[in-house]
Amino acid sequence: MAQNRNKLIELFIGNISNAIAHKILERAATKEILADKYRKELVNSFEIAKRYREKINPSNRLIPDKDAVYIKEKVIARVKAELMTRISKGYENIDLELIDTLTNKTLKDTKIIL
Amino acid sequence: MEIISKISKGSRMDQVYIPKNRAGFAVGDHVVIRLLEALQEKKPPEKLYFYGVKRLEPVKSGIIHEIMQIIEKSVANYENIFVTGSFLERGFQFNDIDILILSENKINQEIIKENIERKTGIKTHILILNNKELSKGLETDPLYHMILNRCIAKKRFIYKTKQTINYKFLDLHLLKSKTLSDNFDILSGKEKYNLVRNTIAIYLYLKKNKVTIDSVDKEIKKALKVNSQEIKSNVLNKKAFLKKYALIYNKALAMILKGIEHGSKQK
Numbered sequence: 001m002a003q004n005r006n007k008l009i010e011l012f013i014g015n016i017s018n019a020i021a022h023k024i025l026e027r028a029a030t031k032e033i034l035a036d037k038y039r040k041e042l043v044n045s046f047e048i049a050k051r052y053r054e055k056i057n058p059s060n061r062l063i064p065d066k067d068a069v070y071i072k073e074k075v076i077a078r079v080k081a082e083l084m085t086r087i088s089k090g091y092e093n094i095d096l097e098l099i100d101t102l103t104n105k106t107l108k109d110t111k112i113i114l
Numbered sequence: 115m116e117i118i119s120k121i122s123k124g125s126r127m128d129q130v131y132i133p134k135n136r137a138g139f140a141v142g143d144h145v146v147i148r149l150l151e152a153l154q155e156k157k158p159p160e161k162l163y164f165y166g167v168k169r170l171e172p173v174k175s176g177i178i179h180e181i182m183q184i185i186e187k188s189v190a191n192y193e194n195i196f197v198t199g200s201f202l203e204r205g206f207q208f209n210d211i212d213i214l215i216l217s218e219n220k221i222n223q224e225i226i227k228e229n230i231e232r233k234t235g236i237k238t239h240i241l242i243l244n245n246k247e248l249s250k251g252l253e254t255d256p257l258y259h260m261i262l263n264r265c266i267a268k269k270r271f272i273y274k275t276k277q278t279i280n281y282k283f284l285d286l287h288l289l290k291s292k293t294l295s296d297n298f299d300i301l302s303g304k305e306k307y308n309l310v311r312n313t314i315a316i317y318l319y320l321k322k323n324k325v326t327i328d329s330v331d332k333e334i335k336k337a338l339k340v341n342s343q344e345i346k347s348n349v350l351n352k353k354a355f356l357k358k359y360a361l362i363y364n365k366a367l368a369m370i371l372k373g374i375e376h377g378s379k380q381k
Binding site: 011014015018021022025026028029044045048051052085086089090091 | 282283285286289290292293296297300301371372374375377
């Protein structure tokens with residue numbers, strides 16, 4: 001059971017990280033792209049993360065501090081890694097300061113932190 | 115004698131009310147109820163333009179004509195109407211009807227959607243674009259090519275756009291398909307297919323190949339050794355499939371990152 005919960009937390013982290021990285025890259029490339037109306041129907045990482053969150057107990061209130069700290073640290077590290085890969089290739093206008101803000105907001109929205 | 119009246123909703127049965135003071139139609143007479151529209155002169159169905167659709171079931175053809183009429187009645191100015199997506203595939207395994215309305219004006223798509231769903235009983239997905247958005251989409255996005263390569267249009271259309279590769283744009287789109295590997299077990303067959311199709315379309319586009327539904331399905335078969343139906347039916351061998359999928363995803367990502375690197379060096 002405990003293993004299941006850990007697996008769900010890892011899957012939640014993966015999807016939330018992907019969603020945040022996507023948001024930051026979207027802002028970095030805003031001027032060059034048009035609204036992606038066609039892909040609105042593609043299942044997105046945030047929606048999937050919410051599916052996992054519902055399965056992580058307690059689902060309707062905050063999770064224990066220890067787990068929350070772990071999730072936050074791991075999400076920040078993952079997003080940073082995803083973005084750094086691009087920065088190292090010369091991708092410009094990526095605002096790394098957004099990682100903290102968006103992580104906090106997203107984790108609040110999913111009842112991980114207050 | 116004829117009376118025109120409207121069907122009204124009742125609690126147990128619906129009814130047609132007629133005036134109490136009338137000449138004829140006595141209580142107890144049997145009458146025929148018929149749709150008013152059916153009595154009006156029927157226009158021959160308008161010619162539609164088929165692109166990449168070899169065969170279409172007559173029932174679907176009728177539905178498309180009806181859809182076009184509904185939109186025409188609701189939208190005063192439009193450039194074109196396209197029906198696309200799984201509805202045009204053979205058989206009846208579609209989930210919804212995808213409609214693209216090309217117009218420069220503001221359109222209330224909710225009303226159109228409701229009307230179509232009420233008349234056809236099929237879930238409808240409407241997308242409204244203006245000319246600028248469509249041409250920008252065709253210029254940079256493989257998905258637009260794929261969609262307009264198989265469609266039924268109200269008016270004849272020709273698109274010729276210069277194909278440009280915007281690596282940042284493709285990077286964003288490809289990132290969406292990263293979800294597939296981590297979440298294989300939780301995704302439905304259709305969700306998996308859409309994510310795979312997105313990756314393959316980007317991959318072909320980067321290689322400057324033609325992106326059509328057929329070419330994407332062919333590449334799926336070639337690179338992933340499964341056919342599209344197997345993905346949609348969710349009957350994949352997870353380990354073997356994900357191994358091949360990771361290979362193609364990483365190839366596409368490497369091409370994109372190389373493109374971004376090359377672009378930044380040129381500045």
